[in-house]
Amino acid sequence: MSRAKALQYYIFTRLLLAPLTIWTIVTLVFLLLRATPGDPADAILGNRAPESAKQALREQLGLSDPLWLQYIHYLGEILRLDLGTSLTSRGLPVWEIIQQHFPATAELSFFGLGIAVLVGAGFGILSASRPNTIFDVGGRLFGIVTYAIPLFWMGMIFQLIFSVQLGWFPLGTRFPIGIEPPNGMTGLYAIDSLLEGNIGKLFTALYYLALPSLSLGILLSGIFERMVRVNLRQTLQSDYVEAARARGIPERKILLSHALKNALIPVITVLGLTFATLLGGAVLTEVTFSWPGLGNRLYEAISQRDYPTVQGVMVFFGAIVVLASIVIDIVNAAIDPRIRY
Structure with a gap:
């Protein structure tokens, strides 16, 4: 069977x-x-509500049906x-909840992952290219500490x-109260501000995004630092790299043109799965x-025992992770011709 088939x-x-x-x-x-x-029923009506009202609500929501029947209906x-x-x-469909809140999660995940890749790959390359130095020790320590700290x-x-x-930064929220956020199709404030041509709103969106994305990105950067350092160090010790050194190719060119490309193949896999996991x-x-x-x-839905919202959001996140894993396999196969299935 051919590789394409x-x-x-x-x-x-x-x-x-x-x-x-x-x-x-x-x-x-x-x-x-x-x-x-x-x-x-307790979460919706409160603990002091009459039992008859709670029972009527359970029947209305189908929670009084047998478990197997609830499962079949779902x-x-x-x-x-x-x-x-x-x-x-207030009876809002779960799809509308996802449409309202998912853009904020996607924007935070995108910027957090970007910071994680830049910081992690930078420390990993610096550590792998200078083994047994203070940069190597510092890179390993950075990877361990960031991986261990609770988010x-x-x-x-x-x-x-x-x-x-x-x-320097606000404590939270996504946009200042009293200021109209950018309107757009994407729901991503940074992109919508660019589409509007409103530089002021763009800087405001990035200002409020900076601290949470930095917090998320720095902790995730330890994963990429460790992977880049280990894979790049192994690649720098391979035979084709030694042959390139023997031909007099500069070390910088070997690192960037020969070793780094092959060392980043496992990182791409982790990159895609990390982004998919970040969304949830x-x-x-x-x-x-x-x-x-x-x-x-x-x-909030878990705290309030909002079954449909929790189930719907988890199915949505699960579908994203499954789709991301398939896309990653295709990208890896396109990058590395050595991969066989």
């Missing part, structure tokens, strides 16, 4: 397995939500691409230093900085 077969197989993966996510979320303590809604209606947002703790420390003590994993950063993203909305 093998790759096509692999992609086709992954596409067939994607619905199974999403179904597994749907099932696990459905069961785990109903295994957790708490009652949505699978039917998923197959119709209906994520349901929120229990706590919420870093966010609070950044707020304490740069917002409370120095007053920036919950702590969004909660810490009161960022109005989908992760913050998911945290």
